[in-house]
Amino acid sequence: MSNASEVGNIYDTIIVGAGAAGLTAAIYASRRALKTLMVTVDIGGQAATTDEIENYPGVGLVTGTDLMTKFKDSAEKFGTQIVYAEVRKISKGVDADGKPLFTVTTNTQEFKGHAIILCFGLAHRHLGVPGEEQFGAKGVSYCATCDAPLFKGKPVMVVGGGNSAVDATLLLAKICPKVYLVHRREDFKAEAFLVDQLKQDHVELVLNTEIQEIKGDTRVRSVVVKKVANAQETREIEVAGVFVEVGFIVNAKLIEGLVDLDERKQIKISRDCETSEPGVFAAGDITTISYKQIIISAGEGATAALKAYEYLQKTRGFRGVNIDWGLAKKPTTIATEIGIDAKKNNFAF
Amino acid sequence: MSEIILTEDNFDKEVLQSDVPVLVDFWAPWCGPCRVQGPIIEELAKDMAGKPAKIGKLNVDEHNAISTKYDILSIPTLGIFKGGQMVEQFVGVQAKDKLQAALEKHA
Numbered sequence: 001m002s003n004a005s006e007v008g009n010i011y012d013t014i015i016v017g018a019g020a021a022g023l024t025a026a027i028y029a030s031r032r033a034l035k036t037l038m039v040t041v042d043i044g045g046q047a048a049t050t051d052e053i054e055n056y057p058g059v060g061l062v063t064g065t066d067l068m069t070k071f072k073d074s075a076e077k078f079g080t081q082i083v084y085a086e087v088r089k090i091s092k093g094v095d096a097d098g099k100p101l102f103t104v105t106t107n108t109q110e111f112k113g114h115a116i117i118l119c120f121g122l123a124h125r126h127l128g129v130p131g132e133e134q135f136g137a138k139g140v141s142y143c144a145t146c147d148a149p150l151f152k153g154k155p156v157m158v159v160g161g162g163n164s165a166v167d168a169t170l171l172l173a174k175i176c177p178k179v180y181l182v183h184r185r186e187d188f189k190a191e192a193f194l195v196d197q198l199k200q201d202h203v204e205l206v207l208n209t210e211i212q213e214i215k216g217d218t219r220v221r222s223v224v225v226k227k228v229a230n231a232q233e234t235r236e237i238e239v240a241g242v243f244v245e246v247g248f249i250v251n252a253k254l255i256e257g258l259v260d261l262d263e264r265k266q267i268k269i270s271r272d273c274e275t276s277e278p279g280v281f282a283a284g285d286i287t288t289i290s291y292k293q294i295i296i297s298a299g300e301g302a303t304a305a306l307k308a309y310e311y312l313q314k315t316r317g318f319r320g321v322n323i324d325w326g327l328a329k330k331p332t333t334i335a336t337e338i339g340i341d342a343k344k345n346n347f348a349f
Numbered sequence: 350m351s352e353i354i355l356t357e358d359n360f361d362k363e364v365l366q367s368d369v370p371v372l373v374d375f376w377a378p379w380c381g382p383c384r385v386q387g388p389i390i391e392e393l394a395k396d397m398a399g400k401p402a403k404i405g406k407l408n409v410d411e412h413n414a415i416s417t418k419y420d421i422l423s424i425p426t427l428g429i430f431k432g433g434q435m436v437e438q439f440v441g442v443q444a445k446d447k448l449q450a451a452l453e454k455h456a
Contacts, residue, residue: 042442048381065381084389085444108446137423137440146380147423150409150416219420241422 011037012318013308014104014113015080016087016254017120019045020294021284023071024301025117025308030078032309037111038075038082039104044068045121046248046285047294051145051171056294064145067294085109090116090258092277099315100279114316115308118255118267118275118282119301122248122292127159131214132244139220139241144168149175151241157182157223159211160245166190166198168243173203180237182206184228206237214242250286262288273304279315281308352394353405357412363405365433370455371403372448375419375426377410382442386425393445402452431455 013029015022018040029036042048050064059067076082085106095101104111124142126132132140141147144158148171155178158169166188169181179202186207188195198205212224212234223242227233252265260268260276267275267282269289275282283304284297312318353363355373364371374390376383387406394404409416409424419428419435429437429451437451 041444042382043385044381048385063381065384068381069384085446106446107444108450137426137438138420139422141423143382143423146382146425149377149379150422150424219422 009111010101011035011111011113012312013037013115013117013305014039014102014111015117015119016040016090016104017045017118017284017286018043018072018082019119019121019284019297020047020068020071021121021286021297021301021304022117022119023068023075024298025119025283025305026075026080026301027071027078028302028305029117029308030075030080032305033079034305034309034312036080037113038080039085039087039106039111040082040120041084041086043072043082047297049143049145051167053294071298083109083111087120087254090118090254092258092279102279114279115312116280117273117301117304117308118259118280118286119284119297119304120251120254121285123251124244125247125249127211127244127246129211129213131216131220135214135216135220135242138218139216139239140214141241141243142245144171144243144245147241148172148243151176153177154240155238156180156241156243157237157239158243158245159183160247161185161187162189162245162247163191163194165243165245166194168245169203170194170197172243173200177202179203180206180239182209182211182223182225184208184210206235211242248285248292272307273300274307274311279311281305281311352390353403355405355407355412355415357414360407360412360415363403364430367403367430369401369403370429370431370436370452371405372452373428373430374404374406375409375416375421375424375428376406377408377424379410380424383425386427386442389443389445389448393448396445396449397452400453401456429455 012034013036015025015038026038047064048068054061089105091103093101102113102116152175156172156176157180158165159182161183169179172179208228209225212226215222222236222238224236250265266288269282269287273281273283281304283300285292423440427439428435
């Protein structure tokens with residue numbers, strides 16, 4: 001954790017965000033003996049909110065939190081320092097030698113780094129309807145695995161058509177007497193084997209429909225929905241909670257002007273995770289990679305760290321890590337090697 | 350100072366009747382982000398030792414009468430109580446410095 005003495009220290013690399021990409025970048029950077037700082041609000045990002053993970057090789061069935069805690073433990077074991085804070089600003093400057101030096105600013109601290117690795121992933125997309133903001137944390141939720149049990153025994157609604165929406169519906173169906181799944185289309189993007197499980201008496205599919213308004217008093221009481229084809233055709237459904245699972249967006253405010261983004265505000269990267277700005281690297285869901293998967297983010301994080309290391313070698317003259325193969329040692333007898341005095345003990349070798 | 354384990358039995362005495370502001374971490378074992386927040390709260394409790402504030406954790410799974418009373422519908426929720434009332438509330442994982450500043454503001 002941070003303390004006052006770290007302020008003003010210069011790090012070799014600063015990693016922003018601690019999902020699968022950031023934590024893997026931290027492991028690789030630290031193992032290259034780079035002085036590595038990670039600034040993050042949480043650990044594990046989106047993966048940590050996933051109930052069950054079965055497609056990460058080698059670990060069997062695991063909860064997202066458990067898997068991500070393992071990633072974090074490795075990063076810390078190899079020397080990564082973690083500061084829990086929200087990054088407010090990342091700015092580029094130069095050091096005394098005229099080489100790039102970046103400043104990462106949080107609410108209360110400022111850190112400097114020769115290289116930056118951006119791994120802060122995606123943010124939940126909001127519906128943008130009346131009542132959504134007002135009832136945030138008062139019945140509107142973006143994390144079914146966190147909040148579902150708080151709605152036990154109550155009717156609830158899920159919005160969306162992808163895997164996370166269907167997952168949330170199935171989770172809620174275990175503990176709620178009625179679950180409405182509202183989706184804009186007829187067909188689901190979610191995998192077929194998940195969609196098949198929706199055939200339950202207390203799960204109602206409300207298709208070709210979108211949300212018009214979320215209503216309530218101190219908390220959510222009902223949701224008004226409307227047909228996509230005919231906005232006049234509305235229906236008010238009484239629910240205690242609305243789980244919004246309509247995908248993710250890039251929170252680009254922090255990086256606009258620093259690196260080039262595509263039309264969806266994802267960070268454009270080279271094959272080796274370089275951004276348009278020398279010294280700034282990016283990995284994981286925040287970049288233009290096609291597949292947003294834990295294992296892919298982890299691989300990209302490793303690439304970003306190795307490329308950052310190569311960059312530091314070139315710009316700062318870092319040498320490779322000295323590996324002690326033991327070749328410089330003087331020849332020793334087996335006795336001295338294992339720490340005994342052969343003569344004294346009268347051992348015959 | 351270490352954090353206080355809050356229950357339905359001690360909530361009144363430890364939180365509502367407290368002379369100093371109390372930060373309450375509403376959490377549950379099933380919630381991934383809560384498990385991230387936990388160690389941050391523990392560190393905050395250590396840092397705040399000797400200062401006029403208390404820090405407690407309430408498991409909403411075991412003590413849902415209290416979480417229901419305060420309409421806790423998203424966790425982790427961090428509530429600051431003063432004079433028997435919840436005076437400030439944060440939802441989602443919060444950084445230590447932000448919570449410390451909020452507690453000091455209400456002290």
